[in-house]
Amino acid sequence: MVTPSQESKLPNINHARNELNTLRDLLRFAVSYFNQANLFFGHGFPTAYDEAAHLILHALHLTPDQLDLFLDARIIQSERDQIIHLIEQRVSERIPTAYLTNEARLGDFSFYVDQRVIIPRSFIAELLQTRLMPWIKHPAAIHSALDLCTGSGCLAVLLAHAFENAEIDAVDISAEALDVAHKNINRYDLSHTINPIQSNLFSALHGRRYDVIVSNPPYVNAESMAALPKEYHHEPQIALTGGLDGLAITRTILREAADYLTEQGILIVEIGHNRAILEQIFPRTPFTWLETSAGDQFVFMLKRSDLT
Numbered sequence: 001m002v003t004p005s006q007e008s009k010l011p012n013i014n015h016a017r018n019e020l021n022t023l024r025d026l027l028r029f030a031v032s033y034f035n036q037a038n039l040f041f042g043h044g045f046p047t048a049y050d051e052a053a054h055l056i057l058h059a060l061h062l063t064p065d066q067l068d069l070f071l072d073a074r075i076i077q078s079e080r081d082q083i084i085h086l087i088e089q090r091v092s093e094r095i096p097t098a099y100l101t102n103e104a105r106l107g108d109f110s111f112y113v114d115q116r117v118i119i120p121r122s123f124i125a126e127l128l129q130t131r132l133m134p135w136i137k138h139p140a141a142i143h144s145a146l147d148l149c150t151g152s153g154c155l156a157v158l159l160a161h162a163f164e165n166a167e168i169d170a171v172d173i174s175a176e177a178l179d180v181a182h183k184n185i186n187r188y189d190l191s192h193t194i195n196p197i198q199s200n201l202f203s204a205l206h207g208r209r210y211d212v213i214v215s216n217p218p219y220v221n222a223e224s225m226a227a228l229p230k231e232y233h234h235e236p237q238i239a240l241t242g243g244l245d246g247l248a249i250t251r252t253i254l255r256e257a258a259d260y261l262t263e264q265g266i267l268i269v270e271i272g273h274n275r276a277i278l279e280q281i282f283p284r285t286p287f288t289w290l291e292t293s294a295g296d297q298f299v300f301m302l303k304r305s306d307l308t
């Protein structure tokens with residue numbers, strides 16, 4: 001919520017309502033309003049402009065490539081009221097924009113989201129754009145893959161597009177998250193390829209083996225959880241918290257993954273800012289750290305032979 005001191009400095013949106021006539025007016029006002037409110041931008045939109053444009057285009061049922069075309073179009077009252085309502089919610093309740101529009105983007109893909117799942121954001125998505133090259137030399141030879149802690153199903157969908165011959169299991173402990181994953185699986189017509197499974201990590205996967213396992217598990221440590229911006233409080237905490245040091249789930253994955261990989265299988269896990277402590281805990285594990293747009297600190301790869 002906005003503090004009283006912040007609120008007193010924000011423009012009165014009701015006073016401005018009748019002066020915001022065009023899409024350009026609303027966009028400029030929203031950007032200024034978001035900047036003044038000191039919002040946190042970390043859920044798919046890097047700036048106040050990006051969030052404001054997404055909210056307004058969503059309310060007007062326009063696509064991003066139509067923004068310039070309609071910048072000076074006049075907005076009717078019902079449209080203006082809806083847009084202002086969304087802007088107010090973003091500021092007063094700190095609800096991430098993706099939840100307000102029920103849409104988040106990851107790479108070139110769009111996903112349905114609501115507060116039953118965390119908003120998709122994963123460096124693994126970048127790696128799947130190149131089909132995990134050079135670690136996977138023959139993508140057509142990948143016949144089975146697992147997205148562990150699937151949430152919205154976003155990485156399972158990306159796996160299906162990267163490895164077209166693969167059957168994919170999308171696993172999550174949360175039945176509510178799997179309801180959202182179903183929506184995204186159906187959105188991309190992948191129900192014949194992706195199998196959602198409710199499971200506490202590997203517990204319901206007895207006897208299954210995978211050529212590729214990817215996981216973006218909960219990895220926020222206790223200290224960081226206490227300091228997260230208010231936007232994160234709208235996300236399911238079970239999908240964020242990784243225990244005292246952030247690695248509770250990762251430890252289990254490392255202990256058990258070998259039993260679920262094929263002989264040449266690989267494991268890829270995202271761990272946030274926990275590389276140093278992970279290497280201290282597992283000093284003899286030969287982690288390969290994969291290069292992402294933010295560096296090589298966040299995602300590791302292990303072969304089955306490294307785990308055994």
